[in-house]
Amino acid sequence: MINLEIPKKAQTLVNQAYQAAAEVFRPISRKYDRAEHSYPAELDMLAALLDGLNSSGEGGAGAAGVRRKDDDTKGNRNGGNLSTVLGAIEMCWGDVALLLSMPRQGLGNAAIASVANDEQLQRFAGMWAAMAITEPGCGSDSAAITATATLDGDEYVLNGEKIFVTAGQRADAVVVWATLDKSKGRAAIKSFVVEKGTPGFEVVRLEHKLGIRASDTAVLRFENCRVPRENLLGTPEIDTSKGFAGVMQTFDNTRPLVAAMAIGVARAALEETGRLLAEAGVKVDYDKPANTQHAAAATYLQLEADYEAAYLLALESAWMADNRKPNSLQASMAKAKAGRSVVDITLRCVELAGTLGYTEELLLEKWSRDAKILDIFEGTQQIQQLIVARRLLGKTSAELK
Numbered sequence: 001m002i003n004l005e006i007p008k009k010a011q012t013l014v015n016q017a018y019q020a021a022a023e024v025f026r027p028i029s030r031k032y033d034r035a036e037h038s039y040p041a042e043l044d045m046l047a048a049l050l051d052g053l054n055s056s057g058e059g060g061a062g063a064a065g066v067r068r069k070d071d072d073t074k075g076n077r078n079g080g081n082l083s084t085v086l087g088a089i090e091m092c093w094g095d096v097a098l099l100l101s102m103p104r105q106g107l108g109n110a111a112i113a114s115v116a117n118d119e120q121l122q123r124f125a126g127m128w129a130a131m132a133i134t135e136p137g138c139g140s141d142s143a144a145i146t147a148t149a150t151l152d153g154d155e156y157v158l159n160g161e162k163i164f165v166t167a168g169q170r171a172d173a174v175v176v177w178a179t180l181d182k183s184k185g186r187a188a189i190k191s192f193v194v195e196k197g198t199p200g201f202e203v204v205r206l207e208h209k210l211g212i213r214a215s216d217t218a219v220l221r222f223e224n225c226r227v228p229r230e231n232l233l234g235t236p237e238i239d240t241s242k243g244f245a246g247v248m249q250t251f252d253n254t255r256p257l258v259a260a261m262a263i264g265v266a267r268a269a270l271e272e273t274g275r276l277l278a279e280a281g282v283k284v285d286y287d288k289p290a291n292t293q294h295a296a297a298a299t300y301l302q303l304e305a306d307y308e309a310a311y312l313l314a315l316e317s318a319w320m321a322d323n324r325k326p327n328s329l330q331a332s333m334a335k336a337k338a339g340r341s342v343v344d345i346t347l348r349c350v351e352l353a354g355t356l357g358y359t360e361e362l363l364l365e366k367w368s369r370d371a372k373i374l375d376i377f378e379g380t381q382q383i384q385q386l387i388v389a390r391r392l393l394g395k396t397s398a399e400l401k
Contacts, residue, residue: 007078010086017087021094026363029095032214033366037206037354039170040101040214042240061377079322080252084262085314092264096370097214099261106167107131107378108175108255111191111250124193130171132162132220140383142177143169143186143397147222149178151236154193154229158200158222164377168218170248172196176222180238188238191250193231200225252319255331255378257337259314262374266307266342269367271301273349276356296352303345310338329391336384339375344360346371 006014024046032040091099099105108129116124138144147160158178168174175193181188194201204219229236274285277284282296290298313334346368348359357364375381390400 006086007082009071010078010083013083014086014090017090017095020049021091025091025094025098029098029214029363030360034213036208036213037216038214039216041096043098043102047105048103050102069305076205076319077322078319081256081318081321082315085256085318086177088257088260089267089311089314092261093268094264095156095210095214096261096265096374099256100166100212100215101170103170104128106171106278108167108171108173108193110254111175111235113192114131114250114253115191118371119235120193120230120233127193127195128167128170128172129193130165131169132165132168132174132176135165139399140380143189145177145179145189146182147176147178148182149180149190149192149227149232151180151229152226154234155226156184156229158192158194158225158227161204162220162222164207165218165220166215166377168220169206169216171385174201174220180236184238188270190236191233192227193233194222194225194227196224198227200299210372211366212373251378252328252331254386255335255374256317256321256327257283258374258378259317259331259334261308262338262342262371263307263311265316265367265374266310266338266345269346269349269364270300270304270307272362272364273352276353299316299348299352303348306337306341307345310334310341313337329388332379332384332387332391336381336388339381339384343368343375352368363375 022041027230028040028042032038066200088099098260104126106129108131109127112120112124112127112129112133133145135146138146145160147158148154148163149158151157158176160178162168162174162177163175165174173193176192176194177189178192179188180190200223202221202223204221207217207219208216274284275302277296282294284297284300286294286301290301293301313330317327317330317334320330339383346364350364353362353364359365377388386397389395390397393400
């Protein structure tokens with residue numbers, strides 16, 4: 001039986017993350033939304049604090065992934081995955097773009113934590129890693145990746161282009177997904193750690209975006225980029241019987257994390273809107289049916305219900321990862337629900353706030369812009385629904401498209 005209340009041992013982390021969000025992120029949120037592509041130098045000290053939390057084993061509040069371990073621990077475990085999700089919720093209550101800008105807390109770190117061997121974990125420790133998956137002709141279908149990696153002696157030669165790479169310019173390295181052999185399909189797709197400054201690795205440009213403007217989003221090009229063969233994460237063998245499983249384990253860790261980001265933004269919008277409703281004399285009564293209350297209160301109750309469902313799904317998927325249970329279905333359910341809900345919640349909150357919601361006087365309009373990416377990256381809403389349907393119906397990707 002799963003207890004979805006916050007574990008006592010995680011409460012300190014949650015409190016610390018909330019303080020960081022309230023005292024560091026919120027005060028500079030609008031500043032870096034306007035100053036797109038400017039690095040938030042205020043994050044350096046906070047990043048050092050999170051490094052300390054990660055190394056202490058308590059789990060950081062940032063975007064670093066958590067490595068799964070098989071051990072003989074009995075009973076329920078509330079470990080790093082759950083702690084990271086809880087911390088991310090608090091931090092994104094402050095500002096999701098600033099969390100994505102945190103040094104050494106990139107999604108590439110989650111990939112390294114998921115599939116690297118022990119030697120690689122030690123070698124890449126302390127490195128800030130972005131993750132490069134999406135290509136100009138390949139969005140949500142990661143299996144359609146065309147970037148290639150060809151073994152040449154003791155090096156792999158990478159060729160291809162990646163787009164929408166979060167922290168692609170600022171990070172120390174990029175985890176690049178490429179195929180060893182296009183003819184062998186998904187099983188041949190592997191991930192490689194490519195460090196900044198490697199010849200043949202070029203940052204082509206930074207994108208101007210609707211939301212998460214404090215986070216740099218880059219287009220990267222790899223042209224005969226030579227990477228040491230030991231920088232391939234996991235095993236180099238192509239096992240068609242396992243398909244995409246090794247690489248996709250990354251998503252089982254990061255999708256609950258993205259759900260957590262969405263939950264944090266949604267909570268921020270709900271709290272601000274609740275304050276405005278109270279000031280306007282609209283009372284939200286939890287003891288009365290919604291249809292007997294003010295229309296704004298009824299809408300608010302509906303939005304809170306969606307938020308609560310997304311929150312519990314995210315906690316469940318993270319708890320399953322900590323307890324070594326397959327969580328691909330639950331991770332996609334959490335990501336789908338949270339991604340859809342945060343977009344709906346933030347837009348409806350803008351409406352409920354009236355003219356204030358559409359101006360820069362409040363952060364509501366910013367949160368509504370930030371929300372959309374949380375329904376897109378790490379697998380779009382439509383892809384998550386496909387994954388959930390395949391799992392529930394027992395269909396393969398070829399059978400259900």
